[in-house]
Amino acid sequence: MLNFTENGIHQTCPGIDKVWGIAELLEMYNPLSGEPLQERNAAIRQLLPQAGELFGELSEAARLHYDFWKQLVPKRIEMQQFSYSTTASDTYHWELTVNADGLFYKDVSGQFSSTTGTVYEQLHSDFWFYGPKMPMPDLETRKWVLASIRNAFMQAGSPASYAHFELFEYPHLESPKAWETDDGYRQDSVTLRKFGLELGSSNWRDMIPQLSFFSFEFFLSQPWKMGDYFSPEMQAGIEQHLSRRGNDKPTRDTLAPVPNAESKRLFMENGGNIHYIHRDGFGDVYEATSSEEEAWRKELIEKYAQRLLEEDNETMLAHIAESLEYNGAKVADLLCEAAKTALPKAKMALTKLLYEKYDPKRGIEIHLTLLELEEQDSYWRDYVFRILFQQRNNPVAQRFVMQCLQGDNEVHFRKAVDVLQMWGYYGDKAFADRELLMALNWQDACAADPNFTKALDKVIRITVDG
Numbered sequence: 001m002l003n004f005t006e007n008g009i010h011q012t013c014p015g016i017d018k019v020w021g022i023a024e025l026l027e028m029y030n031p032l033s034g035e036p037l038q039e040r041n042a043a044i045r046q047l048l049p050q051a052g053e054l055f056g057e058l059s060e061a062a063r064l065h066y067d068f069w070k071q072l073v074p075k076r077i078e079m080q081q082f083s084y085s086t087t088a089s090d091t092y093h094w095e096l097t098v099n100a101d102g103l104f105y106k107d108v109s110g111q112f113s114s115t116t117g118t119v120y121e122q123l124h125s126d127f128w129f130y131g132p133k134m135p136m137p138d139l140e141t142r143k144w145v146l147a148s149i150r151n152a153f154m155q156a157g158s159p160a161s162y163a164h165f166e167l168f169e170y171p172h173l174e175s176p177k178a179w180e181t182d183d184g185y186r187q188d189s190v191t192l193r194k195f196g197l198e199l200g201s202s203n204w205r206d207m208i209p210q211l212s213f214f215s216f217e218f219f220l221s222q223p224w225k226m227g228d229y230f231s232p233e234m235q236a237g238i239e240q241h242l243s244r245r246g247n248d249k250p251t252r253d254t255l256a257p258v259p260n261a262e263s264k265r266l267f268m269e270n271g272g273n274i275h276y277i278h279r280d281g282f283g284d285v286y287e288a289t290s291s292e293e294e295a296w297r298k299e300l301i302e303k304y305a306q307r308l309l310e311e312d313n314e315t316m317l318a319h320i321a322e323s324l325e326y327n328g329a330k331v332a333d334l335l336c337e338a339a340k341t342a343l344p345k346a347k348m349a350l351t352k353l354l355y356e357k358y359d360p361k362r363g364i365e366i367h368l369t370l371l372e373l374e375e376q377d378s379y380w381r382d383y384v385f386r387i388l389f390q391q392r393n394n395p396v397a398q399r400f401v402m403q404c405l406q407g408d409n410e411v412h413f414r415k416a417v418d419v420l421q422m423w424g425y426y427g428d429k430a431f432a433d434r435e436l437l438m439a440l441n442w443q444d445a446c447a448a449d450p451n452f453t454k455a456l457d458k459v460i461r462i463t464v465d466g
Contacts, residue, residue: 076152131217312346
């Protein structure tokens, strides 16, 4: 049961009688544990106005959690379900459901529970900052869940949107590595597995080990607490396996308040747009010097630029680009840089922004690199050429189409003729000449037919000179 007090929440349930302060609720992992997720979400949200009044006094961790809870719109999170397996001595099956309330891990095979089908719940915020509560070995699944939460944020540039746990592929593990301690009464063990850390405990009365789980991400996100569970030798061994060290974050007691924290929060939440701050009635509490705003704007641009490297949602990327443009960043350069290493879905969205708004030439140049995927699936070839239908005046598109007509790839040749036909359809009357396009056929091109050469020369003149 949860009862609201003047400065927090009093929680009473079997085995728990605790008063949670506002700062503690925002700083602690798994706050209000023991209550249903829906009630926990509602309770923390109810305290956000009071937390906002204390913002300048909150620790860094609490400020990030406050920002997360304020920015997240849970109803934007569409329900998704994932199935996967983990392998220890046997293969175990898991089902994960993500919805507006949180994450629900179903232990189908009973890997960590005595009852098969046990469901473990996790708040969105805990997953975001600390990683999976239960095994989630597939990197793509972790990415999908993060993306579904990120896309529910109201503001793309909010501080919390960059503070999620580190994404990485778990390293290969030839065989599990285990550490054991035994004091004659109780035996504890830590087993390093390829999907995370398995903790076991048993005593002389109950020889069946009680198992629990820590993800690698959780281990790395809270190193100052790991001494409660792992010896220095264990920590070193785990970090060596991961090729990563835990983030050396200070405890909340040593965190210094951020100067002018309330004004910085308003600035960052509103993407650097001071007009929005005054429009929403916060002008009387916003007090920032030009030098502070300059420093915050630089920080904001850096965070937006990082976000471009992580996001693949077209709408969200467009919003980030607009915010970067408003804050004076070189948007085209940042989009091009992000596209260099982007996965196909993100590259499609990034290049679309470039060729439609920020830099048409470079946008089409990068867009054409998607042809590298055509051997995997003809979809990519069709997609690349289809975009060229409306790029009649783009020099890069013109040059590429001419190269296709003069090249030795029959499929690209035919696709290039389709592009010319669509240029005519979209208004260039010169390419509405049916006889001209009929003369551009592959057989005559291979035979170096004079009629083909004449038609090609005419097409080149029309394309270049208009």
